[in-house]
Amino acid sequence: MPSxxxxxxxxxxxxxDKGPYSVPLHDDRLSYANNNYCAFIRQDLNDQIFYACLSFFSIICGSVIIIGFFWLLVHHDNSKIEFIDMIVIFCFINCCLAMYYVIPKLYHNLFSRCGSPIIFNRKTGKVYVNESDFFNFKFLRHPAVFLQPKKRRIKEYDWDDLHGVIIHNMSRNALTSTVLMVCQPGTHQVIDHIMLDPIRAGAGSTFVWGWINSFMFFCDVANIDDGEYKSDQEAEFKAHRIDGQGWPEWMIEAFNATSLEALAEIKQRHNITE
Structure with a gap:
């Protein structure tokens, strides 16, 4: 059955499915939670370093291949085209496509900081994201974005418009990820994607989704002291994960908004228009 x-x-x-889950967290991605909001990190520093190095090595290899192609092009006998020439052209095209895919991955891993936390406020039903613009599922990109490696996506979403799906990495390792599908209000028409929980083995990826749902539905299974920081350590959490990462001041205040009215007052005070 399709999605x-x-x-x-x-x-x-x-x-x-959305709704309270009875499964405990069993996960270390919860960074902080209090009675208003929770914050999950989506990147591990060791993974970032590994994939950044892998991407950099791939770009070096791809650059050598592309330079080699142009060298062959200059010195090639243009009077005839042989089968080997077709193979070289095919490899060149595939190399260019691979570079087009790998360069954003390098940008993403180089310029993502502090775990790229995602914030869920259960009292306003808002979700806040501040991440590398390359932390997404786009393949077709305007060439100009390759000149903006530090470009970021900072957005506020409605929890009601976010829906979870599991995707498979199509390998023998059976790794899955949880992705939030951003839909137009009241529909199943997808307009954006947010990576929630990258690359887990088997069903492990659903633990984060289950805990967040329990938290958003005020279920007791979601223990706010399960995280990296306890509920009374908000200052330490913000110093580690939030400060200096480009979060707008109004958004940081909105983390703790206790109602939509309080959120509206924060936005009005900071001259935020939607």
Whole structure:
């Protein structure tokens, strides 16, 4: 049975239901939570270093291949085209496509900081994201974005418009990720994607989704002291994960908004228009 969200994301494995889950967290991605909001980190520093190095090595190899192609082009006998020439051209095209894919991965891993936390406020039903603009599922990009490696996406979303799906990495390792499908209000039409929980083995990826749902539905299973920082350590959490990362001041205040009215007052005070 296909996903109910359209267009269906590549590697789709299953849709996830919203509502309280009885499964405990069993996870270390919860950084902080209090009675108003929770924050999950989505990147591990060791993974970032590994994938940044892998991407850099791939770019070096790709650059050598592309330079070699142009060298062959200059010294090639243009009077005839042989089968080997077609193979070289095919490899060149594939190398260019690979570079087009790998360069954003390098930008993403080099310029993501502090775990790229995602914030869920259960009293306003808002979700806040501050991440590298390359931390997404786009493949077709305007060439100009390659000149903006530090470009960021800072957005506020409605929890009601976010829906979880599991995607598979299509390898023998059976790794899955949880992705938030951003839909137009009241529909299943997807307009954006947010990576929630990258690359887990088997069903482990659903623990984060389950805990967040329990938290958003005020379920007791979601213990706010399960995280990296206890609920009374908000200052330490913000010093580690939030400060200096480009979060707008109004958004940081909005983390603790206790109602939509309080959120509106914060936005008005900071001259935020939607």
């Amino acid at each position: 109910k969200y359209r267009p269906q994301i590549f590697g789709w494995f299953g849709d996830l």
